[in-house]
Amino acid sequence: MEDSINFNLPKQTHDIFSVMARGAFISSNGSRDGMNRLYDVINNPENFDRLQAYFNVIRYNIERGNNFFYFAKLSEPNSEIEKKLERFERYIDIIDLFASMDNKIGIGSRFRPGEIAEECNANVRLKQKLQKIPLYRSETLHNKVREICDLMSRDSFLELEDEKTESYKVLDSYSYLLEIINSVAIYEDGSNTSDSQGLIYN
Numbered sequence: 042m043e044d045s046i047n048f049n050l051p052k053q054t055h056d057i058f059s060v061m062a063r064g065a066f067i068s069s070n071g072s073r074d075g076m077n078r079l080y081d082v083i084n085n086p087e088n089f090d091r092l093q094a095y096f097n098v099i100r101y102n103i104e105r106g107n108n109f110f111y112f113a114k115l116s117e118p119n120s121e122i123e124k125k126l127e128r129f130e131r132y133i134d135i136i137d138l139f140a141s142m143d144n145k146i147g148i149g150s151r152f153r154p155g156e157i158a159e160e161c162n163a164n165v166r167l168k169q170k171l172q173k174i175p176l177y178r179s180e181t182l183h184n185k186v187r188e189i190c191d192l193m194s195r196d197s198f199l200e201l202e203d204e205k206t207e208s209y210k211v212l213d214s215y216s217y218l219l220e221i222i223n224s225v226a227i228y229e230d231g232s233n234t235s236d237s238q239g240l241i242y243n
Contacts, residue, residue, distance in 0.1 A: 050091050053082045057092065061112040062101070065197040066214035069108040070149065073200055083110050108213035129221045134174045135189055136222050141167060150211045151202070154186040161186075 051057075057079055060067055069080045082088055083103065093103050101112045139146040142160060146152060161167040161182050171185060179185040190209055193199040198215050202208045 050095055051082050051088050053079055054092065054095070057083060058096070061110065064112070066109045066111045066212070066217065068197070068213040070210070070213050071200055072202070080110065106214065107216050109217065111214070111217070129218070131175060132218060133222055134170065135193070136219065138167065138170045138174065141170060146211060148211050148213055148215050152209055153207045154190055154209075155183055155207065157186045158183040
């Protein structure tokens with residue numbers, strides 16, 4: 042990237058690009074690695090306009106969510122969109138599990154994997170929900186929840202606040218995940234003779 046000073050951009054431009062170019066979100070309630078500070082920098086109207094114009098040159102567009110930002114490519118092939126849908130499809134069961142807990146997990150919630158594992162172990166319905174989540178083969182419920190938390194942290198929907206206690210916080214970007222899951226519908230078209238199934242992205 043060009044030296045941001047030449048474009049009258051904030052000095053954090055490189056850090057912002059490094060985070061969002063790998064598909065991560067910058068949330069206002071993120072605290073690790075100065076995420077909340079990066080959010081404030083982008084949220085400044087003057088900075089936003091300059092950053093948007095600069096990133097547009099390299100085919101990125103800054104998208105604004107509810108207290109978070111992320112990159113979208115200005116032109117994206119259908120194959121990439123399909124990969125994104127597949128990526129979010131695996132979250133459907135995870136969101137269902139989180140929403141079924143006694144203490145529902147939402148934006149700003151704090152929890153430990155052990156707490157979820159204990160509740161699932163005590164509740165047959167929750168245990169079944171956890172066990173059917175695909176792509177995970179951990180032998181214990183606790184480790185399975187840990188893997189889920191690792192996945193969601195990598196995708197920047199959770200933040201590990203305390204490594205010793207394994208305490209996680211749900212970030213503002215979680216609302217994006219909810220919106221995408223609500224936009225992905227598994228359907229079966231019974232109006233014609235062929236049994237066609239697929240994903241609709243609204």
